[in-house]
Amino acid sequence: MSEDSEKEDYSDRTISDEDESDEDTFMKFVSEDIHQCALLTADSISDPFFPRTTQILLEYQLGRWVPRLRKPRDLYGVSSSGPLSPTRWPYHCEVVDEKVQHIDWTPSYPEPVYIPTGLEMEPLYPNSKEDTVVYLAEDAYKEPCFVYSRVGGNRTPLKQPVDNYDDTLMFEARFESGNLQKVVKVAEYEYQLTVRPDLFTNRHTQWYYFQVTNTQAGIVYRFTIINFTKPASLYNRGMRPLFYSEKEANTHNIGWQRIGDQIKYYRNNQGQDGRHCFSLTWTFQFPHNKDTCYFAHCYPYTYTNLQEYLSSINNDPVRSKFCKIRVLCHTIARNMVYVLTITSPLKNTDTRKRKAVILTARVHPGETNSSWIIKGFLDYILGDSSDAQLLRDTFIFKVVPMLNPDGVIVGNYRCSLAGQDLNRNYTSLLKESYPSVWYTRNMIRRLMEKREVILYCDLHGHSKKENIFMYGCDSSGRCKALYLQQRIFPLMLSKNCPDKFSFSACKFNIQKSKEGTGRVVMWKMGIRNSFTMEATFCGSTLGNKRGTHFNTKDLESMGYHFCDSLLDYCDPDRTKYYQCLKELEEMEKHINLEKVLDDSDTSLKEITLDLESSSRGSDSSESNDSQTDLLKLSSQIKNKKKHLKTKKERNSTVESHQNSREEEQETSAVYLHKYKEIQHILDTTQKPPS
Numbered sequence: 095m096s097e098d099s100e101k102e103d104y105s106d107r108t109i110s111d112e113d114e115s116d117e118d119t120f121m122k123f124v125s126e127d128i129h130q131c132a133l134l135t136a137d138s139i140s141d142p143f144f145p146r147t148t149q150i151l152l153e154y155q156l157g158r159w160v161p162r163l164r165k166p167r168d169l170y171g172v173s174s175s176g177p178l179s180p181t182r183w184p185y186h187c188e189v190v191d192e193k194v195q196h197i198d199w200t201p202s203y204p205e206p207v208y209i210p211t212g213l214e215m216e217p218l219y220p221n222s223k224e225d226t227v228v229y230l231a232e233d234a235y236k237e238p239c240f241v242y243s244r245v246g247g248n249r250t251p252l253k254q255p256v257d258n259y260d261d262t263l264m265f266e267a268r269f270e271s272g273n274l275q276k277v278v279k280v281a282e283y284e285y286q287l288t289v290r291p292d293l294f295t296n297r298h299t300q301w302y303y304f305q306v307t308n309t310q311a312g313i314v315y316r317f318t319i320i321n322f323t324k325p326a327s328l329y330n331r332g333m334r335p336l337f338y339s340e341k342e343a344n345t346h347n348i349g350w351q352r353i354g355d356q357i358k359y360y361r362n363n364q365g366q367d368g369r370h371c372f373s374l375t376w377t378f379q380f381p382h383n384k385d386t387c388y389f390a391h392c393y394p395y396t397y398t399n400l401q402e403y404l405s406s407i408n409n410d411p412v413r414s415k416f417c418k419i420r421v422l423c424h425t426i427a428r429n430m431v432y433v434l435t436i437t438s439p440l441k442n443t444d445t446r447k448r449k450a451v452i453l454t455a456r457v458h459p460g461e462t463n464s465s466w467i468i469k470g471f472l473d474y475i476l477g478d479s480s481d482a483q484l485l486r487d488t489f490i491f492k493v494v495p496m497l498n499p500d501g502v503i504v505g506n507y508r509c510s511l512a513g514q515d516l517n518r519n520y521t522s523l524l525k526e527s528y529p530s531v532w533y534t535r536n537m538i539r540r541l542m543e544k545r546e547v548i549l550y551c552d553l554h555g556h557s558k559k560e561n562i563f564m565y566g567c568d569s570s571g572r573c574k575a576l577y578l579q580q581r582i583f584p585l586m587l588s589k590n591c592p593d594k595f596s597f598s599a600c601k602f603n604i605q606k607s608k609e610g611t612g613r614v615v616m617w618k619m620g621i622r623n624s625f626t627m628e629a630t631f632c633g634s635t636l637g638n639k640r641g642t643h644f645n646t647k648d649l650e651s652m653g654y655h656f657c658d659s660l661l662d663y664c665d666p667d668r669t670k671y672y673q674c675l676k677e678l679e680e681m682e683k684h685i686n687l688e689k690v691l692d693d694s695d696t697s698l699k700e701i702t703l704d705l706e707s708s709s710r711g712s713d714s715s716e717s718n719d720s721q722t723d724l725l726k727l728s729s730q731i732k733n734k735k736k737h738l739k740t741k742k743e744r745n746s747t748v749e750s751h752q753n754s755r756e757e758e759q760e761t762s763a764v765y766l767h768k769y770k771e772i773q774h775i776l777d778t779t780q781k782p783p784s
Contacts, residue, residue: 183247199349204642207332243427273505294513301460459501461555470653563599593637
């Protein structure tokens with residue numbers, strides 16, 4: 095059921111496994127003639143007195159068939175009394191029967207990034223007919239576009255190109271979120287892999303997740319994925335692939351680990367259609383013989399993982415009181431998009447209007463790190479701490495934890511089954527093609543009619559930059575106060591999480607290509623604090639985390655820091671708010687000043703114009719005399735140099751600012767040099783003509 099009031103059309107719903115099993119059960123009972131209470135659908139016996147339907151069941155009682163209605167499906171998709179809604183795939187997708195599960199585990203020490211030696215190989219394998227194809231998924235392009243879905247996808251028996259295992263690794267990726275297309279054995283212990291592009295596109299080869307069996311311990315294997323399309327990658331900056339061993343999990347309780355040697359990301363000669371492709375290669379030794387192992391680009395978080403997590407909330411008598419789970423809409427494959435409403439129950443005497451906070455994630459299915467942040471947020475906001483209770487008492491939270499379940503299920507990196515990037519279509523009116531973003535936008539619009547939405551944040555993963563940071567929208571053309579105000583929450587977040595969140599990496603602008611994103615559309619709808627939070631696939635360059643990968647607990651902790659910063663932002667004691675505002679004003683002055691000083695070819699007239707167009711705090715608009723402006727500029731440098739904030743200081747807590755004298759002295763030396771340059775210009779302009 096959609097949260098939107100419009101009646102939803104279910105006429106295209108295909109028959110589920112449950113429906114089909116009724117007919118099989120009846121035929122079994124009829125043939126054996128041993129059961130007195132069998133169930134079947136009216137369609138099963140072709141009874142002319144009953145319409146063709148799967149909602150009417152016929153129960154055999156006292157020698158005759160008695161019709162009754164099927165028990166209604168759970169209204170909200172998660173039920174304490176039955177299984178989860180089955181996962182639906184495009185009908186042609188091959189899917190293995192066994193369910194893939196991984197344990198939740200955190201390394202006891204930070205995992206360092208890879209340091210290149212300079213000796214890494216660039217294996218370029220010529221195409222040879224003697225190479226052995228060891229894995230080949232069914233052609234994903236037998237249909238030009240999405241046609242229809244079914245539970246379990248294609249149910250024909252799965253095939254493998256190789257039957258004789260001997261010492262050959264066996265690969266599999268026909269499970270939820272897997273996306274391997276082809277594997278070729280190019281040498282005794284070397285394998286060339288091709289990942290599948292997003293379904294119904296020929297692009298977006300970034301995410302990978304696959305299984306390897308028939309392993310041999312102590313052998314150095316090389317894996318090379320040959321069809322990446324991005325020229326730049328975090329693998330060039332030390333990121334390692336993720337590895338999971340079932341034997342390690344069962345015997346030592348060890349889960350996903352960062353692994354690999356000889357890691358290199360490089361351009362290859364596999365380009366097609368005038369486009370170049372890029373390869374990722376690494377070597378690795380498996381820890382056990384005959385093990386079942388997995389490799390992944392980032393920590394997997396599937397649609398089934400989400401459904402199980404939501405079921406645990408729904409079954410919890412405490413959390414379910416203040417977290418209501420509803421179905422926002424259905425995707426084009428008929429999978430459910432969930433929306434969570436989190437707040438303390440309103441009392442009859444409580445007439446105050448609670449403000450709203452909105453979080454969304456996984457509009458890009460391969461950005462699994464966003465799901466781990468959402469999980470951390472939900473773990474905290476649904477917890478029993480006094481701060482969590484205060485947040486629930488103060489706000490109404492709307493959370494859409496997985497906007498693109500279809501893409502998550504089939505292992506896409508960026509697109510939905512419409513073959514489009516949903517995060518470029520928030521302005522679209524095509525509800526049938528982009529239901530999740532259409533209903534999300536509609537839900538937010540209706541919410542804004544009832545109460546103020548103080549913050550919207552869409553969570554993403556970033557493939558080129560380290561750390562965690564935010565993108566906001568530029569209000570400089572509207573109001574100076576808004577221009578600084580929308581930077582306060584990210585600045586607070588950087589202070590509360592200085593070893594993960596980088597304020598200096600945040601950007602606040604609107605590119606034309608981003609006008610259809612959730613961040614921009616919600617901002618134009620009137621939400622002043624509208625952000626995209628980007629979490630790296632790699633790790634941190636800040637503080638104690640510098641040079642290490644983020645693990646799942648690091649990502650989950652961002653959910654807590656988000657809540658902590660929200661409390662700071664809305665604290666009735668506005669001390670922290672105004673401290674951040676003042677710091678942002680100082681940053682703005684220094685940025686404008688550095689723009690002037692860094693341009694050695696700028697004329698005095700241009701300097702004057704820049705000063706007149708800078709922030710009002712500079713007081714430079716009071717005079718048009720160039721020498722007076724330069725003298726004021728010189729005076730500003732003298733007066734401000736003791737109060738400049740370094741990058742390290744800006745990323746620290748408020749308390750540490752009071753004890754950071756050494757950094758200020760180091761910074762002042764730089765500005766003293768700038769001051770001398772300006773003084774030299776003044777002396778030159780004031781020198782009387784000879």
